[in-house]
Amino acid sequence: MSETPQAASSKAGLAGLLGWSKTPVVPVIVIVIVLAFIPLVWRNDYIISLLVLMLLFSLMTQSWNLTIGMCGIWNFGQLAIIAIGGYATGLLTIKLGMSAWLALPAGVVAGGLAAVIMVLPSIRLRGIYASMLTFAFAEVVRLLIIADSTGFTGGPFGLTGVKGLFDFLSPSWSLRAYFWLTLVLTAVVMLLIHRMMNSPFGMGLVGLRETIRFSIGMGINRRVQFISATLISGLIAGLAGGLYATFYHGITPSFMGLGPMGLLVIMVVVGGLGTVRGPIIGAFAVTILSELLRDTVMWRLVVQGALLLLVLAFWPAGIDGLFQRSFDKIRVWMNAGQGGEEPAVAGASAGGGTAAIDAGAVHAETASSATRASGSAAESAAPGGAAASPDVAERATAEVEPVAEAAPAPAESGKPKKKSGRFMAWLNEEDKQPKGSDAEGGQKKS
Numbered sequence: 001m002s003e004t005p006q007a008a009s010s011k012a013g014l015a016g017l018l019g020w021s022k023t024p025v026v027p028v029i030v031i032v033i034v035l036a037f038i039p040l041v042w043r044n045d046y047i048i049s050l051l052v053l054m055l056l057f058s059l060m061t062q063s064w065n066l067t068i069g070m071c072g073i074w075n076f077g078q079l080a081i082i083a084i085g086g087y088a089t090g091l092l093t094i095k096l097g098m099s100a101w102l103a104l105p106a107g108v109v110a111g112g113l114a115a116v117i118m119v120l121p122s123i124r125l126r127g128i129y130a131s132m133l134t135f136a137f138a139e140v141v142r143l144l145i146i147a148d149s150t151g152f153t154g155g156p157f158g159l160t161g162v163k164g165l166f167d168f169l170s171p172s173w174s175l176r177a178y179f180w181l182t183l184v185l186t187a188v189v190m191l192l193i194h195r196m197m198n199s200p201f202g203m204g205l206v207g208l209r210e211t212i213r214f215s216i217g218m219g220i221n222r223r224v225q226f227i228s229a230t231l232i233s234g235l236i237a238g239l240a241g242g243l244y245a246t247f248y249h250g251i252t253p254s255f256m257g258l259g260p261m262g263l264l265v266i267m268v269v270v271g272g273l274g275t276v277r278g279p280i281i282g283a284f285a286v287t288i289l290s291e292l293l294r295d296t297v298m299w300r301l302v303v304q305g306a307l308l309l310l311v312l313a314f315w316p317a318g319i320d321g322l323f324q325r326s327f328d329k330i331r332v333w334m335n336a337g338q339g340g341e342e343p344a345v346a347g348a349s350a351g352g353g354t355a356a357i358d359a360g361a362v363h364a365e366t367a368s369s370a371t372r373a374s375g376s377a378a379e380s381a382a383p384g385g386a387a388a389s390p391d392v393a394e395r396a397t398a399e400v401e402p403v404a405e406a407a408p409a410p411a412e413s414g415k416p417k418k419k420s421g422r423f424m425a426w427l428n429e430e431d432k433q434p435k436g437s438d439a440e441g442g443q444k445k446s
Contacts, residue, residue, distance in 0.1 A: 023195045032187050039176040048175050054287045055182035056244050061267045061279035062189055063236035069274035070197060071229045072209030074131035077118050078237060079256045079264070080138035085111035085238030086245035086255070087145070087153060090162040093246075095152075100163040104242040111238020112231050119230040123223055126212075142256040158252030162245050178247055185243075186280065189236055194276045196232070205229055209274075263290075266304055270311050272318030281319050 039048050064078040089107035092098040098106075122133040146156045153159065165181070166174035196202045204225050207215035216222055245251045254260075263286065271282020286304065293300035315322050 023191055023198070025191060028187050028191060032183060035183060036180055039179050045172060045175055048179055050287070050291060052175070052178050052182055052247060054284050055179070055186050056240060056247070057264070057267060057283035057287060058186045058280045059182070059189060059236060059240035059243070061264055061271070061283050062186075062193060063233045063240060064264060065268050065273065065275075065279045066193060066233040066236070067230055069268060069278075070193075070202070070209065071205045071226065072212075073119070073122075073226060073230065074127060075119075075134045075230075075233075076131045076261065077134035077136075077138035077141075078233070079261050080141040081111050081114045081118065081234050081237040082241040082244070083145075083251065083253070083256050084114040084141065085241030086251040087159065087241075088238070089242035090159040090245045090251055091153070093163040094159065094161055100165045100167075100246050103163075104165070104239070104246065107242030107245075108235050108238040111236075111241060112234040115230045115234020115237065116227060119227060123226050138256055142253050145253045154252075156253060158250055158254075159245070160250040162249045162251070164246050164249060165243075178243075182243060185239065189239075190276060190280065197276065201225070201228070263304075266308050270307060270318055272320030275318065275320045278318050278320035285319060 038051070042048070060078075060082055063082070064075070067073045067075040067078070085107040088110035089100070089103045092103035092106055093100055118134055118137045122130045125133060145153045145158075148155050164174065166177040169177060197205070204215065204220045207218070207220060208222055208225055212222065241251070244255075267282035267286045268279055269282070270286060271280065272278020286307075289303065289307070290300055293303060311318060317325070
């Protein structure tokens with residue numbers, strides 16, 4: 001059954017009211033097509049392998065950002081999930097001789113199942129307690145692999161000899177094929193996360209992150225939301241781990257150490273925690289910085305730590321938030337001469353209507369004071385209860401009118417009040433109604 005134009009327009013109006021943005025499919029496709037020409041123009045295999053590593057880190061950071069940034073789940077076991085996906089893919093290709101194209105989906109499923117197993121005991125925990133439990137899960141997985149003396153997982157030396165996805169190609173073309181594959185998968189994952197977060201399911205996750213008790217009171221099922229988000233994050237992590245194992249033809253338990261975990265944390269925070277583009281920007285920026293400081297290991301760690309401190313102190317929204325704020329300022333500056341004071345009024349209206357309510361209250365109070373002042377002036381002009389002349393009443397009203405005109409409306413001040421939701425506007429409106437009714441009652445009594 002086709003959707004009527006009225007229903008489509010109402011749905012679009014609701015999406016705009018809730019702040020949902022359309023998924024930028026066409027711009028992402030254009031960017032992917034442009035970037036796909038890099039391996040054809042640039043013949044340096046080292047640069048291409050570095051780009052593949054950046055894209056793999058982008059997949060890892062997107063999966064981690066989905067839980068720790070967008071859901072507010074303090075998950076410090078994400079690297080274990082990525083490693084489980086890589087080990088599952090590698091073991092199937094080595095032990096069973098399975099093709100890498102068939103083993104990769106199995107690694108994705110293994111990552112999703114491991115994520116669900118990890119989140120089930122920690123679903124009722126918050127903050128440091130959830131982080132300790134998930135970190136303990138990662139340590140248990142790492143120590144079990146290291147303590148394996150049978151050689152099934154390779155022990156502390158890890159797995160070697162994992163089959164690649166493009167072993168039938170030459171090394172140079174295999175590298176380029178990996179670049180194109182990881183580029184497309186990174187773009188697809190980004191679009192899926194953007195679409196998911198701009199949906200009722202994603203808004204429920206954000207609500208649980210910000211005010212968990214209020215969201216539960218509104219009927220959002222916390223268990224279902226957290227398990228679903230963690231499952232999606234685990235599937236993406238398993239995909240990243242499988243690609244990592246097939247690209248480097250192996251994986252070791254040191255991949256789950258504190259060093260790689262700190263590097264991914266820096267990528268997510270520097271790029272923009274809780275944003276869609278931030279993890280990708282952070283993965284590229286931190287990887288390039290680490291590669292520039294490759295020969296000085298100590299200075300590389302110092303610079304990475306200083307960068308993390310600077311971002312937390314001055315740009316909490318990360319590089320993506322800094323770019324977005326700059327673009328918004330440029331857009332406001334370009335539209336300043338066209339809209340005049342209208343953008344301020346529109347912004348105040350979009351903030352839930354509190355500015356309009358306050359403006360109405362100010363005008364109502366000034367009009368009431370003008371009426372009382374005109375009445376008192378008329379009574380003083382006619383002592384003894386005699387009726388005042390029309391000229392005296394008009395002069396008293398004219399003296400009070402400039403006072404009412406001098407009070408500007410907050411929506412026209414050029415600085416709209418801080419945005420608040422419709423719920424807060426409704427509360428403010430309820431608070432103002434008794435005051436107006438008491439004032440009217442006082443006038444009637446007098």
